[in-house]
Amino acid sequence: MATLFLSTAKTFLPILLSSPPPSSPTPTLPVLAHKHNPRPQLSQCRAVSDSPPPPPYPPILTKRSLSLSLTSTFLVSIAGQLGHSAANAAILEADDDEELLERVKKDRKKRLERQGVISSFNKERAYLQDLVYQLSKVGQAIENNDLTAASSVLGQSIDTDWVQKANLAFTKFSSSSEEKTEIDTFNTSLASLISSVVQKDIEASKLAFVSSASAFEKWTALTGLVGQLKGL
Incomplete structure (x- = not known):
């Protein structure tokens, strides 16, 4: 059997070697498709070419760029506010x-x-200068606890000559309500001073003297006489 198989192989081998190898079938192109419907590809190409370009990629934001942007905006706002x-x-x-x-x-x-x-008003200014002199003597006497010497200067009431002349000068130089208020304070304090000296009350005399002297100084500051009188 082996011999038969070998002989058969010898018989067919030359035939197989001499015959050309079968060629693979050539694929046929879809000619009919191109002939009957050539426009879809063209329309597809046109649609692709006519389509708008894709949008640009959004900028990549980092923490640093965002911080710089916010800082710039803040500074511009502050600058505008500061300018305004x-x-x-x-x-x-x-x-x-x-x-x-x-x-x-x-x-x-x-x-x-x-x-x-x-x-x-030179005469009235002289009256006020005498007032400064009389108050200075009273103040020195009270400081020395000598109410007898203070009483000899003040008298028993505000009707003494130098006090009356001082009030005439007050009227000449006073024009505002503040100035007139200080005049009233002075006369009230001076009356209290005279009464305290007569009663030999040293503490009350000191307080009344300070009140009357302060009112007179305020009045001279209001009227502009503070630089015109000596001893203030």
Whole structure:
């Protein structure tokens, strides 16, 4: 059997070697599809070409870039607010300067007018200078606890000559309500001082003297006489 198989193989082997190998079938292209429907591919290409370009990729935000952006925005906002505030402050300062200048002008005008009045009332100014002298003697006597010496200067009431003359000067130089208030305070305190000295009350005399002297000093400051009288 083996011999038969070998002989058969010898018979068919030359035939197989001499015959050309079968070629693989050539694939046929879909010609019919191209012939009957050529436009879908063109329309597909056109659709692709006509489509808008894809949107750009969004910027990549990092913590550092976000922090810088927020900081820049904050600084711009602060700068705008500061500029606005500075402008308002400049306007307010200009208004304040104008008001201050007007006030200075009015005060200077009033002071000059008052100086003219003071210069024209030499007799009344002499009355006030005598008042300063008399109060100085009373104050020294009270400081030494010598109420007898204080009483000899003050008298028994406010009807003494030097007190009456002082009130005449008060009337000449006083024009405002504040000045008149200080005059009333002075006369009330002086009456209390005289009464305390008569009663030999040293503590009450000291308090009354301080009150009357303070009222007189305030009045001279209001009227501009503080630099015109010696001993103040």
